[in-house]
Amino acid sequence: MPIETKLQIERIASWLSQSVDYMEAQGVVFELRPEINSMVLARLAQKTFGEKSLGLILLTRHASERNEAALLLAKRLQLRYQVIDLGRPAEELVNIFPDAPQGQLLSRLNMAVLYQSAAAAGYAVLGTLTRNDWEIGNFTKYGDGAADLFPIVHLLASELQVIAKHLDLPDFIVQKPSAATQPSQHFTTRQLEDYLTGELARVPRDVQTKIQQAQQEALHKKLPILHQSLLEGLGVKETATEEMQEAYDKSIEALTLISKAITSDQYLEDILRLIVMVTAEVMNSSVCSLWLLDEKEAVMRLRATQSIDSEYLKDRVLRVGEGVVGKVVAENRPYVITNVLTDPYYKEKDLAKRMGLVSMLSVPMRVKERVIGVINCYTSHPHAFSDLQMNVLTTVANQAAVAIEKTELMVQTKVIQEELERRKLIERAKDLLMKRFQLPGEEAYRWLQKRSMNTRKSMREVAEAVILTMEG
Structure with a gap:
């Protein structure tokens, strides 16, 4: 795995852990769907919280194929999951509000179930929005746009694909565009990402205007996410x-x-x-x-x-x-x-x-x-x-x-991790010196210190050189 990708995964996991601790929650819950956003989030939650991460597979009658795929993925990736049948309540909602967009109704029903499940377990709710979603309002207000934490909201769809690949997600998930990564009727995903990353020369002026309009129209949706009051x-x-x-x-x-x-x-x-x-x-x-x-x-x-x-x-x-x-x-x-x-x-x-x-x-x-x-x-x-x-x-x-x-x-977390890694390397190098030259532990350590002073290199660099030489 490239170092940059590994660091980004670790950074998100660290932020997630600290944020959940700050909220005094016991774990996390999220909707489990066979889409890249949801599956990356599931893997990150699994990596960070283990058995205290729960994916909900929310069944509806019109999405049986999607439900089956989510179930297979959960078993394949050994994710902790729970299946909840929303077929009947979903139908009743549609009957009560026949003129309302069905997608919005179901999204808000799903979010209500997520929050109720979270409340029962003392968990925090995770949202699946990416930066693509966020910038142009590609989410339902009070539906999939509502959650306690949005761990991947800073990631572009293309960045999410890189992370998905290195989290060992199946190729059909990595390559399959979710609703968030599919092109808008006014601009493509590539144009949106070029615009967001400042590559304006690649984006026609009229397309820039359309993206700006989409951002402006999305402001009212962002309100509940940023600050409810x-x-x-x-x-x-x-x-x-x-x-x-x-x-x-x-x-x-x-x-x-x-x-x-x-x-x-x-x-x-x-x-x-x-x-x-x-x-x-x-x-x-x-x-x-x-x-x-x-x-x-x-x-x-x-x-x-x-x-x-x-x-x-x-x-x-x-x-x-x-x-x-x-x-x-x-x-x-x-x-x-x-x-x-x-x-x-x-x-x-x-x-x-x-x-x-x-x-x-x-x-x-x-x-x-x-x-x-x-x-x-x-x-x-x-x-x-x-x-x-x-x-x-x-x-x-x-x-x-x-x-x-x-x-x-x-x-602080990164500094502590680096110090622990440094100590592990020095200890490993010391053990190799002890075995190779039959040296006592203190003498092997002093050898590393002296080598560090003579070469004007850090103890870590000297330890890495010893390990490379003796194990390579």
């Missing part, structure tokens, strides 16, 4: 004002970007820069800054800003309780300033005056009730921040906090 929190009603609707649309875009970052292979610094950039855009802010809490030293450190001012970019540290940032952390609540030059808590008045900063909104970044950082937004003119803007920034800040925490956990 966003509309209520923003105060957006059916009679929403133009300002509210614009704020809502921008919030959705920001949350979409930040949500994708959670499962991406970006490093923490890249994610922090992404957060301040999209936040500044959402808030129409002249400067946005992000501070993270160093719990050991009880200080706040400036970690990211989209400002290009050299003075603002300097490393800065504030104690918890010190200045506006320290106050927001200590009190765990937002703080609004009409004019930073007259506010008693604002410390850097000379810098603000030189940069033309006037009003400020500072909100805590929370994971559950724990504050991990602060996001600040400034305007270059006197501004009264509305409740709507407060709610927008709070929602974005909390989503960003989850992205940051998950990324740090993944980094």
